[in-house]
Amino acid sequence: MTLKDSSLIEKKENQKGLDGLLQTKIIETKDTTYRIIAKNVSEYHFTVPFEVHDSERVEVGQIFSIKDKGLTFLARVIDIRHDSNYDGNWDTTFTGTQFFDQSQIFNRVIAEPLGCILEGKFKKCKTLPTKFSLVKRAEEYEFSFLQEVMGDIEIGYLRNGSMAVEQIPVSIHSTAIDHHIGIFATTGMGKSNFMKVFAASCMQLAARNESKFGLLIVDPHGEYLKGKGPVKGLMHLKRYSEGLVCYSIDRKNFSDPGVAELSISISEIEAGDLSVLYDWSAAQRDALEAIARVFESCWLERIQKPDGINKMVSEGFNATTMGVISRRIKNLLEKNRYIDPVRSSLPGIISNLQDGRVVLIDIPRMSEQSELFLLSILSRYILEKYKEESSVEQKNCLITIEEAQRVLGTGSNTYRFETIAREGRKFGVGLCAITQQPKLIDKQLLSQINTFVVMGLADRNDRVHLEESARHDLSSLDIEIQTLEKGEAIVSTLGIPFPVPAKIHSYEVYLKKLEKEGRTDERLVSGGRFKPIFD
Amino acid sequence: MLKKSRLEEVADLLSDRTSPKGIKQFYENTGIFQDDFIQIEPMKFDGHTYAIDGSNVVICSWSVASLNWIRAGYVKYCDRAWLRTVITYDDAFLAAAEEYAEEFSPYLVGIFGLEVLDLEETELERLSSYFRELQEYVALLDALRSARSGDLILYDGGFAHWKSRLLKGALGVILKEAEEQNIDVLGVSKSNTFAWGPDFSRPFVQFAGLVGSLVAPRKPWYICLSKKNIRPNPDGWDGKIYVVRFDGGSDNAFRVDAPSFVADRIGYTLGKLINCACSAECYGYPHALFRAHREIRIKDQEKNAEKLKFLNLLSQRGLTEFQLRSLLLDFHDVIEVKSRGII
Ligand SMILES: Nc1ncnc2c1ncn2[C@@H]1O[C@H](COP(=O)(O)OP(=O)(O)OP(=O)(O)O)[C@@H](O)[C@H]1O
Ligand SMILES: [Mg+2]
Numbered sequence A: 001m002t003l004k005d006s007s008l009i010e011k012k013e014n015q016k017g018l019d020g021l022l023q024t025k026i027i028e029t030k031d032t033t034y035r036i037i038a039k040n041v042s043e044y045h046f047t048v049p050f051e052v053h054d055s056e057r058v059e060v061g062q063i064f065s066i067k068d069k070g071l072t073f074l075a076r077v078i079d080i081r082h083d084s085n086y087d088g089n090w091d092t093t094f095t096g097t098q099f100f101d102q103s104q105i106f107n108r109v110i111a112e113p114l115g116c117i118l119e120g121k122f123k124k125c126k127t128l129p130t131k132f133s134l135v136k137r138a139e140e141y142e143f144s145f146l147q148e149v150m151g152d153i154e155i156g157y158l159r160n161g162s163m164a165v166e167q168i169p170v171s172i173h174s175t176a177i178d179h180h181i182g183i184f185a186t187t188g189m190g191k192s193n194f195m196k197v198f199a200a201s202c203m204q205l206a207a208r209n210e211s212k213f214g215l216l217i218v219d220p221h222g223e224y225l226k227g228k229g230p231v232k233g234l235m236h237l238k239r240y241s242e243g244l245v246c247y248s249i250d251r252k253n254f255s256d257p258g259v260a261e262l263s264i265s266i267s268e269i270e271a272g273d274l275s276v277l278y279d280w281s282a283a284q285r286d287a288l289e290a291i292a293r294v295f296e297s298c299w300l301e302r303i304q305k306p307d308g309i310n311k312m313v314s315e316g317f318n319a320t321t322m323g324v325i326s327r328r329i330k331n332l333l334e335k336n337r338y339i340d341p342v343r344s345s346l347p348g349i350i351s352n353l354q355d356g357r358v359v360l361i362d363i364p365r366m367s368e369q370s371e372l373f374l375l376s377i378l379s380r381y382i383l384e385k386y387k388e389e390s391s392v393e394q395k396n397c398l399i400t401i402e403e404a405q406r407v408l409g410t411g412s413n414t415y416r417f418e419t420i421a422r423e424g425r426k427f428g429v430g431l432c433a434i435t436q437q438p439k440l441i442d443k444q445l446l447s448q449i450n451t452f453v454v455m456g457l458a459d460r461n462d463r464v465h466l467e468e469s470a471r472h473d474l475s476s477l478d479i480e481i482q483t484l485e486k487g488e489a490i491v492s493t494l495g496i497p498f499p500v501p502a503k504i505h506s507y508e509v510y511l512k513k514l515e516k517e518g519r520t521d522e523r524l525v526s527g528g529r530f531k532p533i534f535d
Numbered sequence B: 001m002l003k004k005s006r007l008e009e010v011a012d013l014l015s016d017r018t019s020p021k022g023i024k025q026f027y028e029n030t031g032i033f034q035d036d037f038i039q040i041e042p043m044k045f046d047g048h049t050y051a052i053d054g055s056n057v058v059i060c061s062w063s064v065a066s067l068n069w070i071r072a073g074y075v076k077y078c079d080r081a082w083l084r085t086v087i088t089y090d091d092a093f094l095a096a097a098e099e100y101a102e103e104f105s106p107y108l109v110g111i112f113g114l115e116v117l118d119l120e121e122t123e124l125e126r127l128s129s130y131f132r133e134l135q136e137y138v139a140l141l142d143a144l145r146s147a148r149s150g151d152l153i154l155y156d157g158g159f160a161h162w163k164s165r166l167l168k169g170a171l172g173v174i175l176k177e178a179e180e181q182n183i184d185v186l187g188v189s190k191s192n193t194f195a196w197g198p199d200f201s202r203p204f205v206q207f208a209g210l211v212g213s214l215v216a217p218r219k220p221w222y223i224c225l226s227k228k229n230i231r232p233n234p235d236g237w238d239g240k241i242y243v244v245r246f247d248g249g250s251d252n253a254f255r256v257d258a259p260s261f262v263a264d265r266i267g268y269t270l271g272k273l274i275n276c277a278c279s280a281e282c283y284g285y286p287h288a289l290f291r292a293h294r295e296i297r298i299k300d301q302e303k304n305a306e307k308l309k310f311l312n313l314l315s316q317r318g319l320t321e322f323q324l325r326s327l328l329l330d331f332h333d334v335i336e337v338k339s340r341g342i343i
Helices: A140-149 A174-179 A191-207 A238-243 A271-276 A282-294 A306-314 A319-335 A346-354 A368-388 A415-427 A460-469 A475-483 A507-516 A519-527 B004-018 B020-030 B100-108 B121-146 B168-180 B204-215 B266-276 B287-296 B300-316 B321-328 B331-335
Strands: A011-017 A022-027 A036-040 A043-049 A063-068 A071-084 A105-118 A121-123 A135-137 A153-160 A163-172 A181-184 A213-219 A244-248 A259-261 A358-362 A396-401 A429-435 A451-454 A488-492 A500-504 B048-061 B066-078 B081-095 B152-156 B184-189 B221-224 B239-245 B254-259
Touching: A022 B121, A043 A071, A063 A105, A071 A475, A121 A140, A140 A163, A153 A191, A153 A488, A163 A174, A163 A500, A174 A213, A174 A396, A174 A415, A174 A429, A174 A451, A181 A191, A191 A213, A191 A238, A191 A244, A191 A358, A191 A429, A191 A500, A191 A507, A213 A346, A213 A368, A238 A244, A238 A507, A244 A346, A271 A282, A271 A319, A271 A368, A282 A306, A282 A319, A306 A319, A319 A368, A346 A358, A346 A368, A368 A396, A368 A415, A368 A429, A415 A429, A460 A475, A475 A488, B020 B204, B048 B121, B048 B266, B048 B287, B048 B300, B066 B121, B066 B287, B066 B300, B081 B100, B081 B121, B081 B287, B100 B121, B121 B152, B121 B168, B152 B266, B152 B287, B168 B184, B168 B254, B184 B266, B204 B221, B204 B239, B221 B266, B239 B266, B254 B266, B300 B321
Parallel strands: A181 A429, A181 A451, A213 A358, A213 A396, A244 A259, A244 A358, A396 A429, B048 B152, B152 B184
Antiparallel strands: A011 A022, A022 B081, A036 A043, A043 A105, A063 A071, A063 A135, A071 A105, A105 A121, A153 A163, A153 A500, A451 A488, A488 A500, B048 B066, B066 B081, B184 B254, B221 B239, B239 B254
């Protein structure tokens, strides 16, 4: 940099030195920080003072804006480093005097461009800000363009570093859900909370008849229905209870008017549904596949009886094999009391989903195998119905799978879910895969998921696995993902031009907000007796 | 190959300087004794410190003349806080026998009120060095004019025997004004040629530094070289030369020249300086001089950019690359089979 050309340093040029005889340049401004100094279209560097007040500290994830003539560039901090104007190890030879030139030492902030705003419109950056452009913390109004690209299912607020920007809610598009959703977080980082917030927003839409899809949640932990202690459940959202339908296997809940008893009719179970239950041998598998062919109806009842076994044996299947199958099936019916000779909740579940409601299936204390079995029946049934009725006026459907690595993992033998991941979109069926170990999810399936809600992930392999299959490039956000705290997320989804940092609502707080929102005004106006003076 | 015996001989001579025998010899030969190391006491100083420096690079040279880029100026500090940097000259200088008078006159005549310069044939080679020196003095004078009584001005270089120098006139003006306004002026040199020893020239300042570490460990100190037996003679001018250790924790000592009016209060003047000669960046050296050096120095990048600009101008005027090469070629580079960079 020649001193002559520098715009970095404010200068008083043409000062007359020595009684007006000299053309001197005086360099006085110390503040050369908060200016773009490097580097290219995909990475900006700027400097900040090396020592600042706590409130002015720069954090990974914060968003800065760079006004440069007609353009406003927005960039998110991805790393911060110590730096100085000196080469060499001047700082390691520091001899304890605490004396150094403050203006020569600074922190270098590395930021990734989000995009730029031109005449109020947001677009990707194809250029970079002029060197030495001023950098400022982005202000709320500069995010307002984001409101235009946001969807209809509110999940939280925009997050700037660790501060929530309450003016800008973050919402996912309903149209993105049949492209599948993935929720990834280490245990305790807020997956369940996220799901409740998501479901609450869906309930709100459904109650207003604005929802575009039905949401199925199978809850093996019994935490979504009524919560536990201070942790609230979906039933606490009374205002939009019309948007929610609950089925439970827990007697305690049956007395509740909003909860129906779950039942699956025995005739609705297919041999293929059993495949998730046990590690079947090849011979057993063959036999299972043949059952439906051999018995035209009531196979489940008949295979439990000696004549049923005999019939299979006469078809050439091994008696021991059939014995094992028969025993296992007895066992299954024993354990899954919701399997009923006649009654079935399935038609109701389907029609509620088709109407766009949230359907919660509460199965506390059910074994993992039984849970998968149920989920497997439900998914098959849903996919079949949606295939059959794809021409009918029906809303899309999103199936939630907890611990999704169990069924979407590499080498897992649950083709049913993989089929939905690959083909569901054609029929309007999407998956919402929740997992704490994304690294176990098959890469190809992961790449079918177009909405990522990434919360804190401690394991490097998990992050790398996600980064490699995400729709948006998340690799530069690695440091941020590592440092995400409970409830903080990065949301990469269709329709929003960059991965959005979000602070997911706390369900309990969101609940209060939903219950209150717009209420007072309505009451005041409808009451008719009292009119607000300011209108 | 060098003869081993000769190498051993010199190695012996140099190594004995750290032995007790060497120190005794140092005392005897130089006439400097333990008492001559005077400890510097820090002084409370709320005035300003100025540090002057200059820089000179060749943009293009063609055996009989050259185009140089010269920059001079100073930095201003209050205690440890930088206040400003002032660049007093930042321009091209044409070092040619026919042109120099025109370049020097505005400053010599206009600013210092002196005669036009008339150089000897032998002095022409150093034209650009003289001009840089002149510009440093201009910067010094500018600093002086903005300084207040009691302030301290540091110059990167020496003042000794200034009356026999080419630019004595300019220095005369500066030192007179500094004395009248009660402003301290010190010349601090990063290198010097002082030597001691009867049979063999040992480096003096470095040796004095070692001895100082023994007699005044972890203390800042100075010794006055007047009437001491070292070469070249430090006396014979209107001022004094010192060797100073600015910070007790540092291994380095520096030569410091003070005009007589500063020499009279040298302990006090050095006392103002030592609080600011211990920065992390350049421990043991006055920090203002460090900053001046970095801020005023013309960097290689800058030089190369200007060089390209200049070559461009030449080629716009019709010079071919061949002509440029034959005009500007330094034949040393050819003999050394060196890459010739831009030209
Ligand atoms: N967005 C949020 N705001 C405030 N608190 C939150 C948020 N998300 C989660 N929490 C709190 O963190 C705790 C754990 O959250 P949650 O149960 O949702 O985690 P999880 O990822 O589902 O854990 P697990 O892996 O055990 O299922 C809860 O007590 C919840 O109150
Ligand atoms: Mg959970």
